[in-house]
Amino acid sequence: MNRNDREKEFLNELVPDEENSIVKYPYKKKLPLVLLLDTSSSMQGQSIDELNDGLVNLIEDIKNDEKTNKMVEICVVSFGGTVYVHKENYFVLAEDFKPKKMIANGNTPMGLAIDKGLELISQRKKFLRENGINLSCPWMIALTDGYPTDMRKGGEKWIRRKKALENAENGNHCLCWVFGTTNADYESLKDLYPKGRVLSMINDNFNNVFEFVSVSISTRQIQNASDYNLKMELD
Amino acid sequence: MIFEYNEENKTRNKDKSININHYNLKNNIKVLTGKAKSATGTKINKPFQDALEWKIIRQGKAEILIAALADGAGSAKKSHEGASLAVQNFINYVDRKIKTKMKQKYLPFFINKPNKLSYLFWDRNLIKNAFENCYKKISIEASASSNDISEYNTTLVGLLAIREHEGESVLFCGSIGDSVSIVMRREDSFTKKVFIKGNKIDHNTNIEGMKTNLIKVEQFLEITKGEYSNETVFLTFKDWEKYYAEGIIQNLLGVILASDGLNNIYFKQMQKLVNNSNKYTWIVEPNEEILLKLFHFFLKQEINNKIFSDVLKKDKIMNFNNDDKSLLLAIF
Numbered sequence: 356m357n358r359n360d361r362e363k364e365f366l367n368e369l370v371p372d373e374e375n376s377i378v379k380y381p382y383k384k385k386l387p388l389v390l391l392l393d394t395s396s397s398m399q400g401q402s403i404d405e406l407n408d409g410l411v412n413l414i415e416d417i418k419n420d421e422k423t424n425k426m427v428e429i430c431v432v433s434f435g436g437t438v439y440v441h442k443e444n445y446f447v448l449a450e451d452f453k454p455k456k457m458i459a460n461g462n463t464p465m466g467l468a469i470d471k472g473l474e475l476i477s478q479r480k481k482f483l484r485e486n487g488i489n490l491s492c493p494w495m496i497a498l499t500d501g502y503p504t505d506m507r508k509g510g511e512k513w514i515r516r517k518k519a520l521e522n523a524e525n526g527n528h529c530l531c532w533v534f535g536t537t538n539a540d541y542e543s544l545k546d547l548y549p550k551g552r553v554l555s556m557i558n559d560n561f562n563n564v565f566e567f568v569s570v571s572i573s574t575r576q577i578q579n580a581s582d583y584n585l586k587m588e589l590d
Numbered sequence: 591m592i593f594e595y596n597e598e599n600k601t602r603n604k605d606k607s608i609n610i611n612h613y614n615l616k617n618n619i620k621v622l623t624g625k626a627k628s629a630t631g632t633k634i635n636k637p638f639q640d641a642l643e644w645k646i647i648r649q650g651k652a653e654i655l656i657a658a659l660a661d662g663a664g665s666a667k668k669s670h671e672g673a674s675l676a677v678q679n680f681i682n683y684v685d686r687k688i689k690t691k692m693k694q695k696y697l698p699f700f701i702n703k704p705n706k707l708s709y710l711f712w713d714r715n716l717i718k719n720a721f722e723n724c725y726k727k728i729s730i731e732a733s734a735s736s737n738d739i740s741e742y743n744t745t746l747v748g749l750l751a752i753r754e755h756e757g758e759s760v761l762f763c764g765s766i767g768d769s770v771s772i773v774m775r776r777e778d779s780f781t782k783k784v785f786i787k788g789n790k791i792d793h794n795t796n797i798e799g800m801k802t803n804l805i806k807v808e809q810f811l812e813i814t815k816g817e818y819s820n821e822t823v824f825l826t827f828k829d830w831e832k833y834y835a836e837g838i839i840q841n842l843l844g845v846i847l848a849s850d851g852l853n854n855i856y857f858k859q860m861q862k863l864v865n866n867s868n869k870y871t872w873i874v875e876p877n878e879e880i881l882l883k884l885f886h887f888f889l890k891q892e893i894n895n896k897i898f899s900d901v902l903k904k905d906k907i908m909n910f911n912n913d914d915k916s917l918l919l920a921i922f
Contacts, residue, residue: 358897365901370855371910381854382911384819431802471668479658484870487858527817 377486379424379448384489386572387446387479387529391468394435399458402500402559407456409561416569418449423573427492430475434468436461446479450495465503469516470473472497476529483502493529498561498570502540503547517547520566524549541588553588554580568579602824603768612734619753622888622919623895626902628912638665640849640916641744643671643681647688651755656684656748657918661849663743663824664913670740679727680748683720690752692711692904717836720748725830743824747811747847759922761845763811764836766825770857772876774844774885774921785810790874807881809874811835813859817870832834844885844921846876851913856881857900860898867920888919896905 378385392406410431417423428446433439435458443453472495483490506512520531533544536559544553556563567583580587581589627638644657658680662669691713724746732739745767753759763771814824814833823833846856853859856877860868887893893901901907902915 361892362897362900362904365887365897366837366904369880369901370904370906371877371880376854377911382909382913383674438661484817484861487854487860489853490817491820492818 372554378483378488379451381488383425384491385428385483386423386426386491387430387476387483387493388568388572389430389432389472389475389495389529391465391472391494391495391497392431392433392457393463393465393497393501394433394457395461395463395501395504396435396459396461397501397538398408398435400459402561403457403459405559406560407454407497409565410456413560413565413569414449414452414454416566417572418452420569420573423448423569427572428479430479432462432468432471432475433457438464438467438471440471440475443579445473463499463501463503464505465497465499466506467517468497469520473519473523473529476523480528492527494568494572495523495529495531496564497531497533498535498564499533499544500536500538502543508543510547512560513547521549522545524552533569535588545588551589552589554585555588557584557586560584598918602868619655619751620645620649620888620921621655622884622893622898624898624902624917625913626851626899626907626915628914629905630912631914636671639670639673639914640851641670641677642847642849642916642918643677644684644918645681647685649692649849653753654688655751655753655920656681656688656750657751657847657920658748659847659849659916659918660747660825661745661767661851661914661916663822664867665820666741666743667812668737668741671731672744672826675728675731675742676724676744676746677748679724680720680746683723683750684716684748686748687716687720696749698803714848717748717750717762718834720832720845721764721766721834723748723826727827739826739900745822745849746825749845749847751845751922752861753922757922758840759842760838760840761810761842762836762838763845764834765811766805766814766823766835768813768815768822768832768850768859768872770813770846770848770850770852770859770872770874772807772846772848772857772881773810773842774805774846774881775838775839776805805882807876807878809857809876810839810845811837813872813874815872817861844919846881846917846919848916848917849913851911851915852917853913854910855907856884856917883922884919889921 381400417427426446429444430442430446430454450536476493476495480490523529523531531548533548534554534556535544536556563583567578567585571578621644623642623760625642639662642659644655647654658677660673660676662673728742729739732742747769749761749763749764751759751761752757812835858875860873860875862873864871
């Protein structure tokens with residue numbers, strides 16, 4: 356047996372089968388990104404179109420970026436009338452993302468969407484960490500044009516979710532952002548979300564949000580919001 | 591999991607034994623090493639971030655192996671220097687101390703009484719002192735070159751293994767960070783283990799049966815790192831002692847040291863929930879089947895350092911983990 360044959364034999368004997376990998380590109384760390392998208396009836400018209408287009412652009416940006424295309428796992432959850440986890444886009448890489456046009460309908464169950472988003476992140480983290488896949492701190496991003504209609508500000512559910520978001524941030528469980536259009540209720544959102552995580556879209560352009568997200572993840576540095584026509588809503 | 595190595599088709603079957611007597615384990619300590627720079631590191635001409643060195647001291651028919659492996663942090667500018675300093679200083683320190691001990695009268699007595707673990711605590715702090723020495727040397731180098739010590743961030747796993755003239759062995763090992771130590775021992779054999787973490791000592795003795803021909807491959811020291819991939823802990827931390835883990839084990843067949851560039855290939859670093867809590871701890875699950883094949887190829891003298899390193903450089907391996915890779919396999 357010559358040297359090349361021997362190396363080939365060792366390569367077959369001493370390397371596991373790639374097909375057995377639990378996720379694609381297991382050598383790349385994974386960053387779970389949960390998108391909570393407001394598809395309530397008030398989003399009808401231009402807003403829902405821009406949201407759909409913006410999401411496609413985000414996926415393209417992630418797919419075309421070498422630093423993120425094997426790392427970011429996208430999970431789409433929409434909330435309009437009900438909270439819906441898009442099974443076809445359950446923690447998928449950008450290359451496997453299946454675009455599905457969202458339709459605006461119903462009220463804004465944002466509280467339930469937050470519960471679901473945090474639960475999904477916990478599940479994904481557990482799955483990855485128990486299967487030996489390196490992790491980056493997950494992101495959970497909510498986009499809305501209004502305010503939650505499934506809980507009352509200051510009520511029991513509100514306080515519970517506010518605490519859950521605070522614990523997620525302080526415990527380094529995930530970064531919890533909310534982005535709103537100019538019509539959003541910022542007083543409520545600022546009360547609910549951790550400080551510095553509420554941003555408004557100056558031109559109501561969802562693309563700006565998605566660009567901010569993709570560049571921040573790619574560079575591993577939170578970008579300056581104003582460079583993306585976003586404004587940080589602070590007290 | 592236990593495997594049988596079938597000479598005919600070179601495959602292994604679960605739940606059968608490997609016949610250790612096929613191999614010549616009677617002569618001396620045998621060491622195989624492999625190193626490979628990541629594909630990205632090669633492409634951008636980045637220095638190799640790992641350091642791996644070993645040496646053997648002979649005392650009559652007994653042998654002492656000193657080995658160390660360090661993995662420099664990818665984000666730190668001089669981490670390759672940190673890794674190199676850690677490894678060199680570990681080996682030099684332990685070597686020096688052992689040679690001093692060898693000149694003392696009672697050492698032959700210790701060497702000839704390998705079965706009593708208490709005798710092996712002849713210098714319980716030797717490995718930890720070696721780590722402290724490494725930390726100091728790196729600090730001095732950082733100060734001398736006006737750099738912050740974090741620029742030298744590196745993990746370290748270091749060992750001292752003794753093979754008695756009758757073949758009995760004992761391993762002392764210390765570690766900080768996510769470099770891996772794995773031991774190979776006879777299943778159900780008489781083994782004694784002691785783990786030290788901070789001030790806590792955990793004794794673990796297995797006296798269930800006589801020696802058999804079964805080989806078990808298992809994680810030795812726990813690895814220490816945070817939840818996320820950028821949260822590794824390093825020897826170069828001011829509070830490094832907090833993360834230091836140490837263990838002693840008797841009666842083993844072999845030991846493996848490896849950098850985390852071999853994660854997902856020869857082992858999996860996983861987080862598991864600690865019993866009755868919501869806290870996670872890192873564990874290492876060795877790929878027993880493949881590591882036993884490596885054990886076999888090496889003992890049959892079919893693979894050497896050059897061939898093994900060349901295998902580690904292949905795309906198929908890099909597709910699993912595109913990080914610098916180092917591995918040492920020592921068989922006693």
